Amino acid sequence: MVENTIHATQAVVTLDVALPGIIWGWMITLNMWAKSIGTGVILVGAFLLYRHKKEEMPNLRWIMPLISFIALNVFLLFTLVDLHQPYRMINIFLHPHWTSAITVGAWMASLFTGLVTVMMLIGGFDAFPDFRKNCAIGKSVRGISGFYEKIFPFVVFLAIPVTLYTAIIMAESSARELWQAPAEVMQMMWAALLAGSAALIFVSGSWSKETRKDLALVLAIATFFSFMMYMGEYFFSFKSAEAEATLAYVHAGGEYNVEFWFGMVLGFIIPFFLAVSNMKSDNKTLLRFAALLALVGLYLAKDVWLKIPQMLPLS
Amino acid sequence: MKLGFLVDLNLCMGCKGCEIACKVENDVPLSSWRLRVKYIDIGTFPDTSRSFTPLRCNHCESAPCERICPVSALHYLENGIVNVDSARCIGCAGCMMACPYGAIYMDPETNTADKCTYCAHRIESGMMPACVVACPVEANIFGDVEDDTSHISQYIMEHQGAVQVRKPEKHTNPKHYYVGGGTQTLDPLAHERIEGYSLFNNITHLDAVGDKNHGVLDRFLAPFTSHGEHDNKSFMNFDNNAHESHEEEGGH
Numbered sequence: 001m002v003e004n005t006i007h008a009t010q011a012v013v014t015l016d017v018a019l020p021g022i023i024w025g026w027m028i029t030l031n032m033w034a035k036s037i038g039t040g041v042i043l044v045g046a047f048l049l050y051r052h053k054k055e056e057m058p059n060l061r062w063i064m065p066l067i068s069f070i071a072l073n074v075f076l077l078f079t080l081v082d083l084h085q086p087y088r089m090i091n092i093f094l095h096p097h098w099t100s101a102i103t104v105g106a107w108m109a110s111l112f113t114g115l116v117t118v119m120m121l122i123g124g125f126d127a128f129p130d131f132r133k134n135c136a137i138g139k140s141v142r143g144i145s146g147f148y149e150k151i152f153p154f155v156v157f158l159a160i161p162v163t164l165y166t167a168i169i170m171a172e173s174s175a176r177e178l179w180q181a182p183a184e185v186m187q188m189m190w191a192a193l194l195a196g197s198a199a200l201i202f203v204s205g206s207w208s209k210e211t212r213k214d215l216a217l218v219l220a221i222a223t224f225f226s227f228m229m230y231m232g233e234y235f236f237s238f239k240s241a242e243a244e245a246t247l248a249y250v251h252a253g254g255e256y257n258v259e260f261w262f263g264m265v266l267g268f269i270i271p272f273f274l275a276v277s278n279m280k281s282d283n284k285t286l287l288r289f290a291a292l293l294a295l296v297g298l299y300l301a302k303d304v305w306l307k308i309p310q311m312l313p314l315s
Numbered sequence: 316m317k318l319g320f321l322v323d324l325n326l327c328m329g330c331k332g333c334e335i336a337c338k339v340e341n342d343v344p345l346s347s348w349r350l351r352v353k354y355i356d357i358g359t360f361p362d363t364s365r366s367f368t369p370l371r372c373n374h375c376e377s378a379p380c381e382r383i384c385p386v387s388a389l390h391y392l393e394n395g396i397v398n399v400d401s402a403r404c405i406g407c408a409g410c411m412m413a414c415p416y417g418a419i420y421m422d423p424e425t426n427t428a429d430k431c432t433y434c435a436h437r438i439e440s441g442m443m444p445a446c447v448v449a450c451p452v453e454a455n456i457f458g459d460v461e462d463d464t465s466h467i468s469q470y471i472m473e474h475q476g477a478v479q480v481r482k483p484e485k486h487t488n489p490k491h492y493y494v495g496g497g498t499q500t501l502d503p504l505a506h507e508r509i510e511g512y513s514l515f516n517n518i519t520h521l522d523a524v525g526d527k528n529h530g531v532l533d534r535f536l537a538p539f540t541s542h543g544e545h546d547n548k549s550f551m552n553f554d555n556n557a558h559e560s561h562e563e564e565g566g567h
Binding site: 013014016019021081101172173245313315 | 354356365370381383384385387403404406409413421426427500502503505518519520529531534535
């Protein structure tokens with residue numbers, strides 16, 4: 001248990017109720033991790049389309065929204081599953097409370113998922129013209145092919161607040177001092193770029209060398225700054241008694257210490273060096289290994305950061 | 316009107332009458348509490364003292380739980396009470412993450428968030444909260460903090476320098492005050508909570524948020540299946556032999 005007692009007082013709790021343990025657990029970690037992939041592939045995909053010709057990434061048009069669609073559905077599923085009253089999720093739309101980042105986020109994420117679904121359908125039907133050639137849905141989707149390019153800039157723009165709103169939920173969780181809005185906002189953005197580039201690396205086998213070089217560059221930058229953010233927070237977030245007590249406990253080898261350093265090494269340090277080396281020599285296998293490690297490490301890092309402030313006794 | 320609470324810790328003798336009255340009045344299930352009295356022992360034998368601190372919702376003027384609730388299940392009443400509408404709650408636990416005082420719990424029977432409402436239902440019919448009525452030493456003082464003539468306002472004026480709130484640095488502006496408290500009693504980080512050991516039991520942490528038998532699938536199937544009635548008795552049906560004996564734990 002995290003605490004910050006003064007030895008002189010010898011104050012000890014001798015009778016009290018049982019306190020709740022971890023309230024937001026692995027489902028919320030998975031939720032944040034999947035959302036990072038879902039929005040990250042759109043952001044990194046847009047960057048690649050800005051830098052390179054479409055012909056260099058022949059499958060990007062359909063595979064980018066497909067990866068995003070799958071990840072967003074994992075994110076939405078675990079958002080729903082984590083609720084103690086899942087059927088009442090509808091209340092967010094029927095009785096929205098706009099000061100809550102949960103409400104704003106749910107609306108934006110739903111819209112974002114809807115638009116990504118449309119992009120996935122258009123991209124998929126265009127990429128495979130023989131698939132359901134005479135199907136009414138296929139025909140009508142192929143008929144609005146140009147809609148993809150029209151909504152794409154809006155989807156890219158929307159990906160930014162969808163990435164960031166979880167940071168505001170964490171900031172609104174005012175009982176957990178470790179989570180500060182500016183730091184969490186940056187963490188979320190770097191996580192999205194890291195996860196987005198890592199996910200696209202897996203499908204970049206047939207792409208040009210230059211695009212893979214750019215993916216390695218984004219991965220290297222995202223892992224570097226993510227690591228810097230975590231180090232800054234881990235060692236210097238001492239502006240509140242709660243954050244100080246939490247970190248002192250973890251520093252001293254308490255729970256989650258090992259998981260945290262596994263996350264840092266697997267998720268950020270090793271992928272950074274692998275990605276940097278890959279910018280010189282195009283080694284697809286090593287780059288994929290870096291991407292895999294980055295995704296695993298990101299999950300561990302997020303898991304630790306979600307759980308450690310919940311170890312504090314609040315009353 | 317802004318209703319508030321004041322507890323004079325110099326008067327409180329830790330009888331837990333308020334805690335029981337609250338449980339009974341509001342049907343608070345086992346493993347949950349809206350009001351609890353925490354015992355803290357201070358000093359080294361033989362120079363020791365024991366303090367008793369009743370803890371409940373602070374009904375903050377700027378309530379983080381109200382702000383984060385996505386469906387306005389937590390909302391303000393006109394008299395300043397932060398009330399809960401359990402029928403609207405989606406069980407996201409955002410309020411539990413936001414409340415700096417750990418005053419909100421997930422009801423294991425309804426699987427919705429709940430907390431002290433200053434007995435809003437009693438106040439509506441002109442009665443005092445159950446805990447105020449039960450207190451044998453009148454340590455709980457309740458009333459309108461905006462009315463200078465009310466008992467609570469007079470009490471605050473009489474004890475100007477000694478009135479404290481919990482965690483003022485959170486800027487929640489709590490409407491729950493303490494007289495006679497100190498850092499050791501009001502700051503949860505300033506006293507040690509030894510894991511697995513307290514005076515009468517060895518349970519320091521709950522093993523579930525809400526009903527522990529309400530797994531992921533149950534949450535979806537609950538409206539279609541009979542989950543069985545849960546009452547206080549069903550929570551007591553556990554195997555005593557599975558736990559270590561009390562003597563082995565600490566000798567109390």
